[in-house]
Amino acid sequence: MADAPPDPKPLSPLDKDQRQGLKAIREFLRKRTSYDVLPLSFRLIVLDTDLLIKKSLNILIQNSIVSAPLWDSHISRFAGILTATDYINVIQYHCQFPDEMSKLDQFRLASLPDIEKAIGATPIETVSVHPSKPLYEALRRMLKTRARRIPLVDLDEETGRETVISVITQYRILKFIAVNNEHNTILLKKTVRDLQLGTYTDLAVARMGTTVLEVINLMVSRNISCVPIVDSENRVLNAFEAVDIIPCIKGGAYDELNGSVGEALCKRPEDNPGIFTCSEDDRLDSIFDTIRKSRVHRLVVVDDENKLKGVISLSDILKYVLLHGEEDDAA
Template sequence: MTMDGASSVCMMGARLLATMNLKTTLQVGKSHDAAVNAIRSFLKCHTSYDAFPVSFRLIVLDTKLNVKKALQCVVSAPLWNSEKSRFAGMLTVLDIIHLIQYYYRTASYDYAATDVETFRLESLRDIERELGVAQPPLLHEHPSSTLYDAAKLLIQTHARRLPLLDNDTETGHEVIVSVLTQYRLLKFISINCHKEIQQLHQSLRKLRIGTYVASPPSELLEGQNPYHPIATASLNTPVFDVVHMFSERSISAVPIIDEQGVVVNLYETVDVITLVRLGAYQSLDLKISEALNQRSPDFPGVVVCTASDSLGTLLQLIKKRRVHRLVVVEGEKGRLLGIITLSDVLRYVIGQVDIGEGVELL
């Protein structure tokens, strides 16, 4: 065979290999899309009631209860207006973050420590108006609503928890039955859609699940934040600076990185709540490195993944352990690349939903 003939054979082989790779890619894509559609059909055929655990407890807080007592028993819970005998919204971690920010701006530590003893849950909305932050919608669903509709409502309102309400047939009053969380919904999928999850081979980055740094290090302009739009902090950052990030961006965790952008830890809203429970308001002036020493010993650690990990792998992880977010890293050292929340995962699984579509607020 001549050299020209050998070159022709090589080119034909390359074209054949490229064609085979394209066919494989298309098959993987079709398999992935079919699995996602099957999961959506599954959610449309099951109700929120189906996702209830076999055994669970429900804590409901009266709006007349003071904040300090509420925090001793729970971080997030439905609120009940005993005067009107009706549902009054949700107490969330972000509510407490707003309260901390309000006290830090307007009062002394001594005043905060005294006032929080009598500050009632019903006054939290006044604090939000004072700070100029958005108030959470008074949303809820019926336990017999489909999981697909419940998931859409969670996405449309940016909520992490959805109260499930029914009516007492005798009195006609509202009854708080349970609370559906993003985690519970995704875990229900991971447990019951095993076959479909095995077909979800496409990478998280390709599916655009999560938030990633806008530019690689090599393309950064002088003075440009290398981690934009992700909020980050260092071990030397004061705790209150991170509290402000929580409140301003309505986020629940901030990656802690070193000078090279390597993820060394994660500071969460629940870490701040721990300080409030201990009455350690002065700790808000501490550096993150010092505040981490007061962290609960049962902290599960930072869950990391890479952008090339698949959606199926992520859902299998949710099945095995209680995961609320994953930090996306790259390189051997683990440089920050992105962050994935359960909201990101749920938004992809459900599909395109217009924000505010069909949402009725009370």
């Protein structure tokens, strides 16, 4: 007769709290909708795909935004979302086809898929979610497609007409969790090291004197949206993000991409929150506390001497909160 399998090892109090906190947050996300994340008052700027790419850039800068939903007025349909990645693709097109520069100024937002194809970029899946669907569903869709933001699109069942309601970002969702679940996030006392949260190997880095174009090439080759800026001792000075590219090419000034990262960072808006750091010994509840109080888009992990150790993205945090141990919970 075969021996019975050994009893599973009992959970420690720390593990029990962690599991309880995650379970409660997931339950909260299943009960709340994407509508709930929206502020009481907000503005939405939607760009028509007939708009010139050059003009779209100026609109983003003038309105202090870094993305916008796209609308195809010819068929009255949602057509995707304009982000910094699209401008990176335009820059790559400029570099690969310098003789086409005169045409570039005449390209419209509708041309973005053609630009992707010309440079061999992987098309970004166009996803949206109905605002009344559970927030949990929107998050799962974001993680599956690696989207950092997702438009909320309503559909009139009688006419079949779509309406773009708003856009929710990973940051806004995490903020929503942090603000409304302090009694649950306080249970998440495991450290960054315990959770192996973030990326710690083969990190892309740059110096203040590195050109913007070199950093863009680094982002494209590594498929990342942020590059830590370090000194000769690997101490963290700042971080260059994909959205920092937008003011660099204002008015189609592609030649300025040969300028340094240090110069580009000076073009950030005054309300830019800068970078947030943490250590591997920081607990997840303290990270949620930081998100609750500040506009965090990622955390740079440093040691006691401020030397770079790793990077934690909002995707890393959301993936852990949503998916960690899910198989165990289902058992």
